[in-house]
Each structure stands twice: as C-alpha cells, then as structure tokens.
Amino acid sequence: xxxxxxxxxxxxxxxxxxxxxxxxxxxxxxxxxxxxxxxxxxxxxxxxxxxxxxxxxxxxxxxxxxxxxxxxxxxxxxxxxxxxxxxxxxxxxxxxxxxxxxxxxxxxxxxxxxxxxxxxxxxxxxxxxxxxxxxxxxxxxxxxxxxxxxxxxxxxxxxxxxxxxxxxxxxxxxxxxxxxxxxxxxxxxxxxxxxxxxxxxxxxxxxxxxxxxxxxxxxxxxxxxxxxxxxxxxxxxxxxxxxxxxxxxxxxxxxxxxxxxxxxxxxxxxxxxxxxxxxxxxxxxxxxxxxxxxxxxxxxxxxxxx
Amino acid sequence: xxxxxxxxxxxxxxxxxxxxxxxxxxxxxxxxxxxxxxxxxxxxxxxxxxxxxxxxxxxxxxxxxxxxxxxxxxxxxxxxxxxxxxxxxxxxxxxxxxxxxxxxxxxxxxxxxxxxxxxxxxxxxxxxxxxxxxxxxxxxxxxxxxxxxxxxxxxxxxxxxxxxxxxx
Numbered sequence: 001x002x003x004x005x006x007x008x009x010x011x012x013x014x015x016x017x018x019x020x021x022x023x024x025x026x027x028x029x030x031x032x033x034x035x036x037x038x039x040x041x042x043x044x045x046x047x048x049x050x051x052x053x054x055x056x057x058x059x060x061x062x063x064x065x066x067x068x069x070x071x072x073x074x075x076x077x078x079x080x081x082x083x084x085x086x087x088x089x090x091x092x093x094x095x096x097x098x099x100x101x102x103x104x105x106x107x108x109x110x111x112x113x114x115x116x117x118x119x120x121x122x123x124x125x126x127x128x129x130x131x132x133x134x135x136x137x138x139x140x141x142x143x144x145x146x147x148x149x150x151x152x153x154x155x156x157x158x159x160x161x162x163x164x165x166x167x168x169x170x171x172x173x174x175x176x177x178x179x180x181x182x183x184x185x186x187x188x189x190x191x192x193x194x195x196x197x198x199x200x201x202x203x204x205x206x207x208x209x210x211x212x213x214x215x216x217x218x219x220x221x222x223x224x225x226x227x228x229x230x231x232x233x234x235x236x237x238x239x240x241x242x243x244x245x246x247x248x249x250x251x252x253x254x255x256x257x258x259x260x261x262x263x264x265x266x267x268x269x270x271x272x273x274x275x276x277x278x279x280x281x282x283x284x285x286x287x288x289x290x291x292x293x294x295x296x297x298x299x300x301x302x303x304x305x306x
Numbered sequence: 307x308x309x310x311x312x313x314x315x316x317x318x319x320x321x322x323x324x325x326x327x328x329x330x331x332x333x334x335x336x337x338x339x340x341x342x343x344x345x346x347x348x349x350x351x352x353x354x355x356x357x358x359x360x361x362x363x364x365x366x367x368x369x370x371x372x373x374x375x376x377x378x379x380x381x382x383x384x385x386x387x388x389x390x391x392x393x394x395x396x397x398x399x400x401x402x403x404x405x406x407x408x409x410x411x412x413x414x415x416x417x418x419x420x421x422x423x424x425x426x427x428x429x430x431x432x433x434x435x436x437x438x439x440x441x442x443x444x445x446x447x448x449x450x451x452x453x454x455x456x457x458x459x460x461x462x463x464x465x466x467x468x469x470x471x472x473x474x
Binding site: 001003006007009010011012013014016017018022023026027029030031033 | 312316317320325329338342346412413417435438463467470471474
C-alpha cells in the first residue's frame with residue numbers, strides 16, 4: 001500500500017459517526033444534568049497518613065532517637081531524687097570522659113559545682129545528697145593529679161589558675177547546701193586541701209617557666225654525664241630508643257636556638273621518661289636537679305616530685 | 307457557556323471525539339459510553355473555570371484521553387465485557403441506540419494497524435489524517451511545538467505503513 005492509498009483509506013474513516021438518535025439523546029441528557037457538579041479546582045481532602053508505612057524503616061529508629069534525645073534534654077533540668085537525675089549524672093560523667101585531657105580538671109570542677117548547686121536546691125533526699133557529697137570529694141582529690149599530668153607547662157599554669165577559681169566558687173556553694181554540719185565541714189576541708197595543692201602547683205610551674213633556660217642547661221649537662229657514666233649499659237638499649245633520644249636532643253638544641261625553652265623542656269622530660277623505662281629511676285632522679293638546686297637553694301626534680 | 311453554546315460545541319466535536327475514542331477502545335458501545343462521559347464532564351465543569359479554558363477542543367480531548375486511561379485501568383480488574391457475556395449465551399437487552407459499525411476487511415485491518423501503534427502515534431494519526439486537525443491544533447492539545455508534531459506525524463505514518471504491511 002502506497003502512502004497516497006493509505007491516506008485515502010484513512011479519510012474513509014471520517015464516515016464513522018455515532019448514531020444520530022443516540023447523539024441527540026445524549027445531548028438532551030447532558031443538558032438536563034445539573035451544571036457545575038464537577039470542579040477542576042484542586043479538591044481539599046483530609047491528609048492520609050498511609051504514606052508513613054513507606055518510611056517505616058526510617059521512622060521507627062527516628063522515633064526512638066527522638067524519645068532518647070528528649071529524655072536527655074528533659075533530664076538536664078531534674079534535681080536529686082528525680083528518677084531521671086541518674087540520666088543527668090550519666091551525661092555529666094560522659095562530659096568528663098570526653099573532655100580533652102588537659103582541660104579535664106576544669107570540666108570536672110564545673111560539674112562538681114553544678115551538682116553542689118543541685119544539692120542546695122533540695123531539702124530532703126539526705127541519702128542521695130550524702131552520696132553526691134562523697135563523689136564530689138573524690139572529684140576534688142583527682143584534680144591535682146590531673147593537673148600534674150599536663151605536660152605543657154604554660155597550659156598547666158593556665159588550667160591550674162582556672163581550677164583555683166572554680167574551687168573558690170565551690171567553697172562558696174558548699175555553705176548553701178543542706179548537708180549536715182559534719183559532712184559540710186569534711187567537704188569544706190577537701191576543697192581547702194585541693195586549693196592548697198593547686199596553689200603549690202601554680203607556684204612550682206611558674207618557677208619552672210621563669211627559670212627554664214638554666215634549668216634546661218643543667219638537665220643537659222647531667223644527661224651528658226649520665227651517658228658518659230653508663231656507656232656500657234647503653235649497649236643493652238634498643239636502637240630505637242637511642243635514636244629517639246638523639247632526635248630529642250637535636251630538637252632541644254633547635255628549640256633553644258629559637259628561644260622555645262618550654263618546648264625544649266617537654267622534650268627533656270620525654271628523654272627522662274625513656275630513661276625511666278629502662279629501670280634507672282634512681283639515676284634519673286639524681287640527674288634532674290630542681291630550679292632551686294640550680295640556683296643553689298636545693299629541692300627536688302620535676303620527676304622526683306611526681 | 308450557555309446551553310446553546312454547549313449544543314453547538316457538542317455538534318461540532320461529537321463525531322471527532324467519538325472517532326478518537328472508537329479507534330482506541332475497539333468496541334462501539336464502549337466508545338459511546340466514554341464519549342458520553344467526556345461531554346458530561348465538560349458540561350459539569352465549574353462554569354467559572356470553564357470560561358477560563360482557552361482551547362475547549364484541547365480540553366475535551368484531554369478529558370477523553372484520561373477517560374480512556376481510566377477505562378483500561380478498570381479493565382484490569384473487570385475483564386468480562388458484554389460481548390463476552392453474549393458469547394457465553396447470556397442475552398443482553400439491546401438499547402434503542404445500539405448500533406454496530408460495519409467495516410470492510412481492508413478497513414478492519416487498517417483499524418487494527420492503528421490500534422497496534424504506540425498511543426501517541428495512533429492519536430496523532432486519528433487527529434490529523436482522519437479528523438483533519440491541523441498541526442497547530444494538535445500542538446495545542448499535546449502542548450508541544452508544531453515542529454515536533456510534524457516529526458511525530460512522519461514517524462507515526464511510517465510506523466502505520468509497517469503495521470499495515472505486517473497485517474497484510
């Protein structure tokens with residue numbers, strides 16, 4: 001079939017028409033129908049929630065996460081005696097664990113202060129309060145140890161000063177709590193002891209920072225003497241440790257030239273740590289004189305004071 | 307649009323709409339049913355909204371296309387037709403408007419060939435070559451450019467030739 005024939009045949013379909021009687025009947029029927037029953041405007045229907053089934057896998061975990069998060073948020077406003085206070089305590093402990101090592105003492109005291117404030121707001125719950133008081137004492141006792149573990153002297157000084165301020169705030173709040181007088185005195189005493197230890201650390205660290213160059217020079221001289229005296233013993237050391245010490249000494253030399261005495265001191269302490277590992281604690285302690293001994297006043301080394 | 311205007315529109319377009327549906331559904335009765343639904347829906351369309359319709363012909367064809375889609379959708383769940391019932395010996399009361407379009411074997415084959423085309427090809431063949439709609443009118447119905455319609459027409463005709471040769 002050619003295209004022309006095809007088109008002619010297609011035209012023949014124009015003869016197909018609906019029955020004229022039916023056409024008239026339909027027209028009359030349509031016109032008799034009520035007008036404006038159908039609107040092309042979008043129909044407003046009640047929302048169906050059946051679509052939620054498609055998101056079931058996401059919605060159920062999201063729901064539990066929401067409940068979990070809401071519980072944590074709500075728990076932050078609770079006081080001792082409330083069942084959700086344990087959640088608050090858990091969150092605070094998590095904050096301490098997750099805090100950067102050097103700033104852990106400050107966070108610990110911040111939370112101790114917050115707990116004391118909570119204790120001051122409740123008049124009953126003696127048992128709960130007594131337990132919290134014990135925990136705060138433990139926290140206060142831990143703080144000086146954590147401060148000593150800070151390797152960078154300038155950071156240690158800054159954190160110690162913040163800790164000193166926090167302990168003073170804690171001391172003020174202790175008086176407002178509803179603890180028995182005996183417990184209150186014990187807690188006050190612990191705070192006082194912590195303050196004294198922190199103050200001693202501040203003084204010691206400040207001196208180390210101020211007398212760093214001469215302190216470091218003495219350390220280097222003693223280190224040289226140590227290696228000269230124990231040259232045979234060094235043969236039993238692993239090669240890695242000797243290499244590390246060589247690198248540290250080179251770094252110390254560079255730091256001294258650049259005027260970074262405190263950084264050089266950190267490396268010197270790392271050398272002392274390596275020496276300690278090789279069971280020569282006694283010699284190491286003898287090697288490292290204090291700033292006081294360096295200036296002729298006598299005292300202990302940073303290591304021996306640990 | 308008042309009754310007179312609707313009556314005029316109905317008479318001008320009934321044959322075309324009927325043919326458009328007839329080629330898509332195969333059975334005369336079905337074509338009648340769908341045609342009546344199309345014009346009824348148009349008449350029942352909100353008066354204010356109907357006044358805003360720029361191209362009533364395109365609007366009616368769009369209703370027809372939707373009705374045909376609905377028809378085939380329903381067919382999936384309801385497969386028993388009146389003819390099938392008649393074949394099973396069940397007597398179907400004939401309405402006074404029932405009629406059957408008789409086609410020669412050659413025309414019947416051509417109709418089958420049109421029905422075997424892709425819907426967009428069969429629609430365009432019916433509109434342009436049977437109902438004499440211009441490419442401009444078809445472009446308005448399909449919301450496409452005239453150039454695209456010409457390309458579509460060429461492809462549709464080529465496809466129809468192939469189907470005719472296959473059937474013959």
